[in-house]
Amino acid sequence: MSAYILDVAMLPGGWARAVRVSVDAAGWITGVEPDAAPHPDDQHLRGIVIPGMANVHSHAFQRAMAGRAERGGTGDFWRWRDVMYALAARLGPDALRAVAAHLYAEMLEAGYTAVAEFHYLHAAVDDDGPRCMSAALVDAAADAGIGLTLLPVLYQRAGFDGGPLAPAQQGFALDTARYLALLDALAAKHNAQMTTGVAFHSLRAVDAAALNEVVAAIDDDTPVHIHVAEQRREVDDCQQHLGARPVQWLLDNQPVDPRWCLVHATHTDPGELEGIVSRGASVGLCPSTEANLGDGFFALEHFEALGGRWAIGSDSQVCIDPTEELRWLEYGARLQAQRRCIVSSAQAPHAGARLYRAALAGADGLLGRRVGAIAPGYRADLVALDDRHPLHAGLDGDARLDCHVFASPPRTVRDVICGGRWRVRDGRHEHIDALAHAARSVQGAFDA
Ligand SMILES: [Zn+2]
Known part of the structure; x- marks a missing residue:
């Protein structure tokens, strides 16, 4: 005491x-x-x-390429992804731990005290591969002393057409049985500073059957995170193959509720935003990364008017500062609306204070611990x-x-x-x- x-x-x-x-x-x-x-x-x-602020979306390993993919030729999101794959292929557990531990210490210096790590570097070359890579992140969080919610990611196919993973994606793959076994192994390590949730890379990387199997296997209080509608191409492909936009498909087919974090949700229509709000889910916004990757800008003003819940993440690690994420959000909305103080209201006139409180409240339930x-x-x-x-x-x-x-x-x-x-x-x-x-x-x- x-x-x-x-x-x-x-x-x-x-x-x-x-x-x-x-x-x-x-x-x-x-x-x-x-x-x-x-x-x-x-x-x-x-x-x-x-x-302390919660960082609801982190890929720790990407800190090693932050600021190093800014040349021409890494032009769009999909070219940036190739650079990221090349890095991922070179990372073993020791290197991952070193990069992540320093990153997590920097997060603490910036005022993040909890991080949800969206982890897909399973490097599943043998039975111990996934456990070693997860253990590296658990150890890194302990090295730095940050609160960790480890989210092992299910990643099984290259796209909506069900095509096999490219060689560069093989290290991200786990079949569903091995994935559930990894969750069980990690559950045995839970402590006050570390817990786990589940994550699906995206609808393009996981089919409905695998999604259903994992969602059916978890407890009612387990957080569920998924990348969704980050790029227009993903929205178009989803409509073509599943007959609905990705957020709408999730709302129609999954038990989306306050433990769900819809990461990015950049390209959503007003009906999808209303659906997210009515189900109490939270949107994980990563404005510095979304800007860096040229994703687009989330409909913050409309979502705020609906009373939507959102939180922030450092995602690709080009920025480790919660205040900068919050500024990016508000400034993006100001540039769109050509007005000032978008998130403030008569009840909450201070824009900075309102942003900070909204991000704290929006993360509640997404980390599996009360923060x-x-x-x-x-x-x-x-x-x-x-x-x-x-x-x-x-x-x-x-x-x-x-x-x-x-x-x-x-x-x-x-x-x-x-x-x-x-x-x-x-x-x-x-x-x-x-x-x-x-x-x-x-x-x-x-x-x-
Ligand atoms: Zn991400």
Whole structure:
């Protein structure tokens, strides 16, 4: 049992001062008391403290190619994918662990405290391949101290026509029985900082029979993630082969509900958006990646007007900063609408604060653990923002959070507690130098 005293904290009911947060040995919040008198053993978190952000969509290995596919010739999404396949083919478990551990430490420094890892590098050359690659990610998350929801991905065919996987895709493949066996093996490793869910790469990579078999095999509270409608070509192919747009097909054929994360959902029509809202599913938006890949822009303003749930992800890892993802979302919508402050309303006038709270709430249920609030029963994931920069002078509450989201100076995240453990102090992760050294050496091998 430990306790923290927070100068100013964002609680579910609003901002509060002198908040005493009690945490049990496993890292769960057991009590939250505003206007508290500190005890001698309490640890002090200075400045303004907000819940850590959930990153609902990550492919850790792609950090090794971030910024390295920006030349002509990697022009469209499908050419970028070829570059990504070439990297995937060269990654073994040790290299994956090194790249992911450094990435996860960087996520913590940026204020992400939980990550859903959409993992398809099974490299299934033998029976131990999938387990080794999953174990590499579990170990990487433990190295960095971030909360992990590992989502092994089912990936079985090259496209809607049922064609066999290309050689570059073979390492992603698992038959359904081996996939379910992998889930069972990982379930035995669950702890307070690690759990699992299921993921389907996309409707183009998994047929209805396999989808149904896996969905029937999981518990009612297991998160389900799927890439959907990221590219127009995928929408066209789905209509041609399944007779419906991909989001509509999912709504019509699967038990889509609040544990489902529809990743991207870029090319959706108004009826599909209404369907997502009515089922309570969340959309996993990755605006920096969607921009980098030229995917398109999600209909945020319309979805917000419907009361839709959404969360954010770093996806291809070109950007490791939740505030930048949130800015991209709002700015994309502003550029489309030629107006300011798209997500704000009379009830929630502060756009930055509204974006931050919406992303926290939209992730609830997608990670298989309670994250995203400073409240009993949630993970003790606390992010303390530096309040010494002149930009922050005189600001507090939602106005201060607006400034964090829209005008973050460097190193604005000062301290990070994740699962009740202190991981970042004064902007630096406790192991960042060693993890960076290990990641640099494997990166050099890729580039050779
Ligand atoms: Zn993705």
